[in-house]
Amino acid sequence: MSQSKPIRRVAIIGTGVIGASWTSLFLAHGLDVVATDVAPGADAALKRFVATAWPALQRLGLAPGASQDRLSFTPVLTDAVKDADLVQENGPEKIEFKKTLYRQLDELLHPNVIIASSSSGLTMSEIQSACKMHPERCVIGHPFNPPHLVPLVEIVGGAKTSEATIQRAAEFYTSIGQRTVRVNKEMPGHVANRLQAALAREVYYLVAEGVVSAADVDTALCWGPGLRWGIMGNMMLNHLGGGKGGIEHFFQQFSGPMTAWWKTLGSPVLTADVQKKLIDSVHAEVGSRTVEELEAERDQVLLGLLEIRNKVAKPSQPKSKAAVA
Template identity: 70%
Template sequence: MSHIKPIRQVTVIGTGVIGASWAALFLAKGLDVIAIDVSLNAESSLRKFVLTAWPALERLGLTPGASPLRLFFTSDLAEAVKDVDFVQESGPEQLDFKQELYGQLDALLPPDVIIASSSSGLPMSQIQLGATIHPERCVIGHPFNPPHLMPLVEIVGGPLTSEATIRRAQDFYRSLGKQTVRINKEMPGHVASRLQAALAREAYYLVAEGALSAADVDTALTAGPGLRWSVMGNMMLDHLSGGPGGIEHFLQHFGAPLTASWKSLGSPELTPEVQRKLSESVRAEVGTRTIEELEAERDDRLLEILELRANAI
């Protein structure tokens, strides 16, 4: 790659839920953001989202010079990527769309500008086939929702992605305060969503079987393992469960009952009847609260946890 410039200007392609959240984060970190989205009312929706998210970002701490006024919007791709230092693509999860887009970006951008995709499911090995000139600068930078609050970014390269691109992407996301995980092998859904899916499968099974309500499933998680997972992950907690002998003792003494329990885990089919049971149980937990109220509650609690984690460092 050619001379590497500092990243000061970022283009956000696609300003839906994920793209808008990325834009708010980049702005909070003192970057210039050029956003592009051809959807109706995209610009007004984006600016509204940024202003709504700004108090939370102020609470977490803004970089000097950060301002929503550093957001620019266009519907022209060439204009959106002119003089840009990094591209965060959050467009539709359609492979043909992304391949065509990456071909256009590849032709417009200097070879040292990274094109990172927020894709939650499409593999970079397929996406980067559209970038026939410099596929080595294409990488997955998959956030956890909402990106302006959640620290996690999963980084996955395709077979044509260079090591330099992966390292630069890691450095950039970490400079934003993100915690990155590098996935060395392409996996459907990457990693965090797979872990989440495994838990969701059992949660749905328990509710569908009438073992307990959706509210009690959520309480069992948030008051039990979820509380521990907010400070340590599964692997480290298993190490602690082994006592002085650590993970080796845990595997030797708890491995057999653990694998036996796996055999009893459910594999529910989301038939209309199961969906009805799940919906009724979740609606009972929701009560009269709106989506907006629940989102605000989620984000406020996330902020409290993030502040506690920051103070503990």
């Protein structure tokens, strides 16, 4: 695969929450975006989402030439992907649907065009198995909701994905301000969702067992370790937790207590009764606030954190700008 062609035009397949957020991000970085979705009213809904997201993107800083006017929409897949340099696919998490779609894309697109999937759980090896011509250009580019604000992208290759594709995808996402993680082995749920699932398991257990309410467990997380996780990850925080002795002292000091806690961690079964207990506790925490109000609160705090982080540490630059210049 040649890495010389710049990525200037992106095709978005599927304009739900993730696809619309990707669209906003790409537009904010001065790219041309052609979106496609067969759902009724998808065009209008997408434009409303972008317009709503735009003030936050302006606050973070728009790239030269960034404009909502660089968005076009068509319900016809073949028209959407024509002349695209990269396709960001956000279709349903159904393997047969994706295999059919990727078989079609493989036949339509120039071999140089990357096909990136936002899939949160399906493996690229299974998805790309339908591609008979150029499976090497297919890769997972898994974002986190909402992608236009949360910069993490997990990059996972399949059995037939080329190293050149992985490198070019990483360079592209990095060039638009995202933080990429290279997942070296395919795992269900990739990495970050697995971390969230591990934490959610213990959260659900503690609430279901009556140890703590949903409100208090959320307070424990977001006003305790969550504040630190917004700055550094678990391994770096462990290193700091060891004081001057670093990670070595941390393990000497805490490996015993920590492994003892592991033995008491819960494995809740999400029966109807357990789910009702969790749901009732969450609604008690939510009170009269709407989902829209909670989303606005989340995004305002997130924007402030992003602005601070961007001042302190700039995203790492791609090794080569040839693919995105």
